[in-house]
Amino acid sequence: xxxxxxxxxxxxxxxxxxxxxxxxxxxxxxxxxxxxxxxxxxxxxxxxxxxxxxxxxxxxxxxxxxxxxxxxxxxxxxxxxxxxxxxxxxxxxxxxxxxxxxxxxxxxxxxxxxxxxxxxxxxxxxxxxxxxxxxxxxxxxxxxxxxxxxxxxxxxxxxxxxxxxxxxxxxxxxxxxxxxxxxxxxxxxxxxxxxxxxxxxxxxxxxxxxxxxxxxxxxxxxxxxxxxxxxxxxxxxxxxxxxxxxxxxxxxxxxxxxxxxxxxxxxxxxxxxxxxxxxxxxxxxxxxxxxxxxxxxxxxxxxxxxxxxxxxxxxxxxxxxxxxxxxxxxxxxxxxxxxxxxxxxxxxxxxxxxxxxxxxxxxxxxxxxxxxxxxxxxxxxxxxxxxxxxxxxxxxxxxxxxxxxxxxxxxxxxxxxxxxxxxxxxxxxxxxxxxxxxxxxxxxxxxxxxxxxxxxxxxxxxxxxxxxxxxxxx
Amino acid sequence: xxxxxxxxxxxxxxxxxxxxxxxxxxxxxxxxxxxxxxxxxxxxxxxxxxxxxxxxxxxxxxxxxxxxxxxxxxxxxxxxxxxxxxxxxxxxxxxxxxxxxxxxxxxxxxxxxxxxxxxxxxxxxxxxxxxxxxxxxxxxxxxxxxxxxxxxxxxxxxxxxxxxxxxxxxxxxxxxxxxxxxxxxxxxxxxxxxxxxxxxxxxxxxxxxxxxxxxxxxxxxxxxxxxxxxxxxxxxxxxxxxxxxxxxxxxxxxxxxxxxxxxxxxxxxxxxxxxxxxxxxxxxxxxxxxxxxxxxxxxxxxxxxxxxxxxxxxxxxxxxxxxxxxxxxxxxxxxxxxxxxxxxxxxxxxxxxxxxxxxxxxxxxxxxxxxxxxxxxxxxxxxxxxxxxxxxxxxxxxxxxxxxxxxxxxxxxxxxxxxxxxxxxxxxxxxxxxxxxxxxxxxxxxxxxxxxxxxxxxxxxxxxxxxxxx
Ligand code: SF4
Ligand code: SF4
Numbered sequence: 001x002x003x004x005x006x007x008x009x010x011x012x013x014x015x016x017x018x019x020x021x022x023x024x025x026x027x028x029x030x031x032x033x034x035x036x037x038x039x040x041x042x043x044x045x046x047x048x049x050x051x052x053x054x055x056x057x058x059x060x061x062x063x064x065x066x067x068x069x070x071x072x073x074x075x076x077x078x079x080x081x082x083x084x085x086x087x088x089x090x091x092x093x094x095x096x097x098x099x100x101x102x103x104x105x106x107x108x109x110x111x112x113x114x115x116x117x118x119x120x121x122x123x124x125x126x127x128x129x130x131x132x133x134x135x136x137x138x139x140x141x142x143x144x145x146x147x148x149x150x151x152x153x154x155x156x157x158x159x160x161x162x163x164x165x166x167x168x169x170x171x172x173x174x175x176x177x178x179x180x181x182x183x184x185x186x187x188x189x190x191x192x193x194x195x196x197x198x199x200x201x202x203x204x205x206x207x208x209x210x211x212x213x214x215x216x217x218x219x220x221x222x223x224x225x226x227x228x229x230x231x232x233x234x235x236x237x238x239x240x241x242x243x244x245x246x247x248x249x250x251x252x253x254x255x256x257x258x259x260x261x262x263x264x265x266x267x268x269x270x271x272x273x274x275x276x277x278x279x280x281x282x283x284x285x286x287x288x289x290x291x292x293x294x295x296x297x298x299x300x301x302x303x304x305x306x307x308x309x310x311x312x313x314x315x316x317x318x319x320x321x322x323x324x325x326x327x328x329x330x331x332x333x334x335x336x337x338x339x340x341x342x343x344x345x346x347x348x349x350x351x352x353x354x355x356x357x358x359x360x361x362x363x364x365x366x367x368x369x370x371x372x373x374x375x376x377x378x379x380x381x382x383x384x385x386x387x388x389x390x391x392x393x394x395x396x397x398x399x400x401x402x403x404x405x406x407x408x409x410x411x412x413x414x415x416x417x418x419x420x421x422x423x424x425x426x427x428x429x430x431x432x433x434x435x436x437x438x439x440x441x442x443x444x445x446x447x448x449x450x451x452x453x454x455x456x457x458x459x460x461x462x463x464x465x466x467x468x469x470x471x472x473x474x
Numbered sequence: 475x476x477x478x479x480x481x482x483x484x485x486x487x488x489x490x491x492x493x494x495x496x497x498x499x500x501x502x503x504x505x506x507x508x509x510x511x512x513x514x515x516x517x518x519x520x521x522x523x524x525x526x527x528x529x530x531x532x533x534x535x536x537x538x539x540x541x542x543x544x545x546x547x548x549x550x551x552x553x554x555x556x557x558x559x560x561x562x563x564x565x566x567x568x569x570x571x572x573x574x575x576x577x578x579x580x581x582x583x584x585x586x587x588x589x590x591x592x593x594x595x596x597x598x599x600x601x602x603x604x605x606x607x608x609x610x611x612x613x614x615x616x617x618x619x620x621x622x623x624x625x626x627x628x629x630x631x632x633x634x635x636x637x638x639x640x641x642x643x644x645x646x647x648x649x650x651x652x653x654x655x656x657x658x659x660x661x662x663x664x665x666x667x668x669x670x671x672x673x674x675x676x677x678x679x680x681x682x683x684x685x686x687x688x689x690x691x692x693x694x695x696x697x698x699x700x701x702x703x704x705x706x707x708x709x710x711x712x713x714x715x716x717x718x719x720x721x722x723x724x725x726x727x728x729x730x731x732x733x734x735x736x737x738x739x740x741x742x743x744x745x746x747x748x749x750x751x752x753x754x755x756x757x758x759x760x761x762x763x764x765x766x767x768x769x770x771x772x773x774x775x776x777x778x779x780x781x782x783x784x785x786x787x788x789x790x791x792x793x794x795x796x797x798x799x800x801x802x803x804x805x806x807x808x809x810x811x812x813x814x815x816x817x818x819x820x821x822x823x824x825x826x827x828x829x830x831x832x833x834x835x836x837x838x839x840x841x842x843x844x845x846x847x848x849x850x851x852x853x854x855x856x857x858x859x860x861x862x863x864x865x866x867x868x869x870x871x872x873x874x875x876x877x878x879x880x881x882x883x884x885x886x887x888x889x890x891x892x893x894x895x896x897x898x899x900x901x902x903x904x905x906x907x908x909x910x911x912x913x914x915x916x917x918x919x920x921x922x923x924x925x926x927x928x929x930x931x932x933x934x935x936x937x938x939x940x941x942x943x944x
Contacts, residue, residue: 020611023574048530050553051571052578058531081590081625082500083507087535089880091542091900100883101864102480107883113500114626119594129498136492137499140480150529150591151626154560181531182556182591399549400578403702419537422547428700468700 004390008033012392015404023049030395034387044395045376047185053399055347055419056373058181060084062190064147066271067198068177070094070222070247071255072104073142075134078111079127079159080149084181085111093224093436096249103140110134119155124162131166131174142252143173145197153180173252175201186374186396188270188350195274198255203275204283206253208243208260214309215243215261219276219287220268220351223248225441227448231267231292234445238302238316240309246272259283263308265290267444270350270372270379292444293452294359295328324446332362335453338461340364342412345405347371347397347420348434354383356415356434359443359452368409371397373417399423413460428468430459485887490865501861504803504880504896505829507625508633510536511663511730512587513550515637518688520708521582522641523575524550527568527597528589543665543898544694544906549704551575555591564592568602572618573611579704582711583645584612586620587637593624617711619644629830631730631805634663638688639734645711646718646742656683656713656720657769660734662727662751662807665897665906667695669751672909673726676762680771685713685720695907718742722768726751726761726911727807729835752911753811753919754818755785761912777913784913787920788819794924796820799851799872803827803863803881804896806835806856810842811911812876812895815919817846824851825866831856860884874926891926895919 001009012031016024029043048054057065060078065088068076078085089109098104112123112130127146134144146159163176177197179190208215216235221228228248235242243261244254258264264276264287276287288308290301299321306317342365346353353370360367367387371394372379380393387393392405399419406414406424413430414420421438424431432438432455440455442448475483483489513524513536526533533552540548551574553559553567572584586599599620606612621640623633638660659677661670670691677684692707717723723738725731725748738746745768752761759781762773795816800823802812813823826839836856843849855862860880867875867888875885878896885892899905909915928944935941 018578020573020577023577047556048554049570049574050555050567051525051551051574051576053549053551053575054530054554055534056530057534058529061531061534081507082503082505082629083510083532083590083625084535086503086506087510087539089502091538099477099481101484101861101887103477109502111500111503112498113503116624116626119626126498133496133499137489137496139475140477150532150589151594154591154594181529182560185556187531398578417538418541419534419548422541422545423702426547426696426698426700426702428698468698 002389004388005033005035008390008392011405011408015401015408018400023052027398027401031397031401032393034384034389034391034393036384036389038381038384041377042380042393042395044372044380045185045188045374048396054396055399055417056186056396058187059179059183059190059193060147060149060181061088062187062271063177063179063194064088065092066187066222067191067194067247068145068147070096070106071250071252072096072098072106073140073251075105075108075110075138075141075144077130077134077144077146078109078149079123079146080112080151081114082111084149085109092222093439093441094248095223095226095229101138105138105141114151119151122155122157123152124157124159127157127159127162128166131162131170135170135172141172143175145175145177147177148180150181153178153182173201173205188374188376191271192274195272195278199275199278202252202255203279204256204259206256208257211260212241213262214240214313216240216263216265217244217246217258217261218242219246219264219266220272221245221248221444222268224435225437225443227442227444230442230445230447233447234292234298235265238320239313246275259285261285263288263305265305267292268351270375291355291358292448293356294362294449295324295446296362297355297358298446298449328446328449331450331453335457336364338457341366342460343368343410345369345409345411345414346434347373347394347402347414347416349373350375350379352434354379354386357386359449360456362449363453363456365456367391368411369394369405371395413456428465430462430465432456432459485868487869490869493862493865501859502880503829503859504878505629505805506539507630508623508628508636509587509589509625510539511630511633511635512621512623512637514540514630514663514690515634515688516585516587516641517548517693518690518708519583519585519641519714520711521705522708523579523581523584525571525575525584525586526550526552526589527564527571527586527599528552528555528592530554532589539898540694542900544667545903546694546696547702549579551579552589560591560595563595564597565602565605568597568599569606569609569611572606576612576616581616581705583617583619583641585637585641586618587623587633588621590625593622593626617644631663631727631830634730635733638731639737641714642687642717642734643737645714649715649718650743651719653721654683654716654719656685656716657765658717658720658723659684659686660723660725660731660748661686661688662725662730663805663897664727664751665899666908666910667691668907668909669911669915672912672914676777676912677765679774679776680762680765680769682765682769682771685709685717687714687717687723720744722746724749724764724768729806729830729832750814751807751811753915754815755781755788755913755916756818757811757814758912758916780913784916787917791920791924792820794927795920797822798874798927799824801825801827801863801867801872801875803860803875803877806831808896810835810839813839813852814842815916817842817848819920820848822848822851824853824870824872825855825863826852827855827858827863829857829859864888874923891930893922893926
């Protein structure tokens with residue numbers, strides 16, 4: 001065991017002491033010093049322990065909130081009581097073009113608002129009425145998804161039968177999604193279930209009318225603060241044709257024609273690798289993981305992509321990289337001296353704890369801890385080599401553990417979610433929300449990097465941190 | 475129909491009729507679910523850990539939601555029930571959850587509410603808690619109030635009510651003793667921390683002794699001093715226990731305190747009543763007079779001067795509000811308060827909409843509107859949503875929409891400003907730090923409403939009409 005590993009392990013052991021024995025043993029599997037040899041892997045994708053204060057959400061959040069919600073020309077019905085849909089109502093910043101309520105339903109909360117009678121007698125009858133009412137009031141809705149909340153699976157409603165019947169009656173696809181929150185251990189299973197429902201009800205139902213050799217789909221970009229638009233612009237500058245985005249600013253037709261593309265470019269691996277694997281198996285479409293955070297990773301990703309295409313794309317790629325080089329260097333020149341050596345701790349969903357590392361490094365910052373809310377072992381395997389030996393890795397970290405780790409390791413910035421934000425800010429620590437870009441963005445693409453750099457600088461170097469201690473206390 | 479045709483069509487009377495014919499579909503309802511209100515209430519007590527029994531996604535959503543509105547940490551645990559709990563029940567999750575949360579977060583009280591899953595499978599909280607105590611996984615004497623808070627009944631305001639009742643039931647049990655001299659104040663589901671502070675300030679000026687039951691003003695507005703505290707305030711447990719010996723209890727909202735007030739009337743042996751929130755001059759007058767009557771204290775000159783200043787603000791600014799047409803939506807109590815305030819300013823509520831709302835609410839609103847010549851135009855819609863409201867705004871336009879942040883799309887489509895009042899407010903900072911109640915609240919409301927109208931005039935004026943004086 002290296003010194004770095006031993007030192008981190010000591011800190012971890014100390015933190016875990018507070019737990020009852022059974023809990024301590026379980027949690028110990030999830031917090032580990034990074035062993036670059038991969039020798040001591042972090043356990044992941046396991047049940048959260050009751051009472052510890054996990055940040056995780058549920059399968060419904062993974063399906064309605066992440067995968068389906070951004071598909072803009074469909075109505076996504078939160079089926080069950082009012083709450084789940086209320087909290088996920090327009091809170092994920094999936095930007096979408098189009099007129100809300102006419103041909104864009106992203107900023108809406110459609111719910112069946114279950115009452116006691118629905119729990120007792122079942123909601124299938126009302127569901128039919130609801131679907132008809134949607135069709136009447138929103139004639140441009142291209143389809144409807146039924147996003148099941150916890151009670152649906154418990155009361156034995158047959159939403160599949162209703163969906164089948166109503167698809168026939170209404171002539172638009174009605175997609176039942178069994179993403180009840182109690183399924184699985186986190187949002188992650190919801191991603192998978194949603195992927196499968198697209199596969200079963202949407203994929204390949206339409207053909208791409210005109211094909212070109214440069215047709216690609218951008219998979220797993222949810223257009224948070226305009227991310228997908230920044231990536232689309234970047235790819236199109238090179239000569240790719242982005243036929244479909246999964247699912248930021250997405251459309252039903254865009255999803256269905258995807259099997260006609262030449263390559264699937266996947267950004268959020270965690271939430272959409274399933275559909276890529278399926279398209280590879282069934283349609284022989286290759287897929288490639290890319291990273292559009294920060295110039296180093298963007299360049300590497302573009303070159304890797306170009307390998308799959310002809311010389312014109314390869315040339316164009318170099319040209320475009322060159323074109324943006326000076327603009328990126330300007331960003332680095334402006335911010336790097338202000339951020340050099342700053343230490344970061346990252347705790348996000350299933351992708352960003354590794355994908356943003358390069359962007360931080362481009363600015364001279366160092367990751368001293370990283371964790372996933374709902375990563376799997378393949379996410380961790382991809383992460384080990386990106387971090388120094390001994391860096392602490394934490395899976396489904398509890399509120400208590402995170403707070404203690406931060407106190408001991410003293411990062412200069414914590415990058416995580418809304419539930420964590422004010423905890424660490426109260427500790428006097430700079431913080432950025434990394435799910436919502438703290439209401440900023442885009443962070444993807446060339447454009448995104450300059451915003452990312454500005455935001456990190458703003459957080460770390462804000463003069464407001466210097467106001468905390470009253471002068472009479474110094 | 476093409477896209478442009480539909481864009482027009484959704485603004486028509488014809489569309490409105492179809493829209494109001496809806497029987498089952500609900501679109502953009504301005505209400506959250508019970509457990510959110512329950513944990514909001516629980517957080518208002520000293521050292522109390524809100525504990526949600528059910529699947530974990532709900533608790534994550536509640537915490538997100540509350541943190542976004544207050545821009546503060548919000549701690550709550552869940553029992554992370556999954557598929558096996560659906561089959562075997564959630565007892566093991568609850569017991570393990572109690573043991574873990576106690577050892578990590580050392581609460582003085584654990585306040586349990588339920589999310590849908592636990593309610594649908596019918597978990598018996600009481601027996602599970604007894605079992606946990608039997609197994610010695612938590613200290614014998616730690617209070618564990620619990621409330622069933624099914625989300626398929628009512629909304630967040632009922633969750634608040636159920637939790638508060640449960641906490642009082644638990645903490646006052648066996649505490650009946652000699653009378654103290656205090657009056658108990660229940661703020662209700664009030665998203666303005668400054669309102670609790672304002673109530674306390676007014677009571678202090680009157681020299682009234684009081685206990686605010688569920689005082690989350692310090693919990694949801696803690697100072698930035700370089701330390702994170704998990705339990706930064708709340709009603710003292712001793713004071714809570716002693717509330718049973720107070721001289722009276724008054725709820726500052728009616729519909730988020732119904733069960734609690736009923737419980738108090740039955741078991742505290744003192745007067746328990748609830749009023750609409752003291753929003754506006756007359757409602758504040760009424761509140762102070764009520765306190766005067768209950769406690770025998772006089773209303774000091776200081777408050778009278780304050781009142782005079784608020785009335786001065788009203789007379790100074792009446793011209794910006796008088797005759798303006800308003801649409802108001804939100805929780806029944808707050809909507810009632812705002813409508814009352816508009817009427818006394820000469821503003822004309824036109825559309826009044828709530829997602830919940832009982833028959834009693836409808837009747838009392840009717841009386842209120844009937845009491846003022848400015849209430850003539852108003853229509854009340856209960857059990858409706860913001861898509862209904864959008865239709866109303868398009869076919870019968872108003873000058874301003876008042877409600878929470880979710881109203882921003884309807885307001886934008888109607889080309890009118892949204893004045894953000896209520897819960898949640900996600901897209902403006904610090905509003906919860908300004909009171910909407912009391913005489914100070916009157917000044918704030920007038921300032922916000924009048925200045926918003928004036929801003930609109932400035933923004934919309936051409937060069938010729940762009941003036942210094944407004
Ligand atoms: S499952 Fe029930 S308790 Fe949970 S968020 Fe949804 S409505 Fe609320
Ligand atoms: S980036 Fe993270 S939060 Fe976003 S979808 Fe992927 S895993 Fe989820």
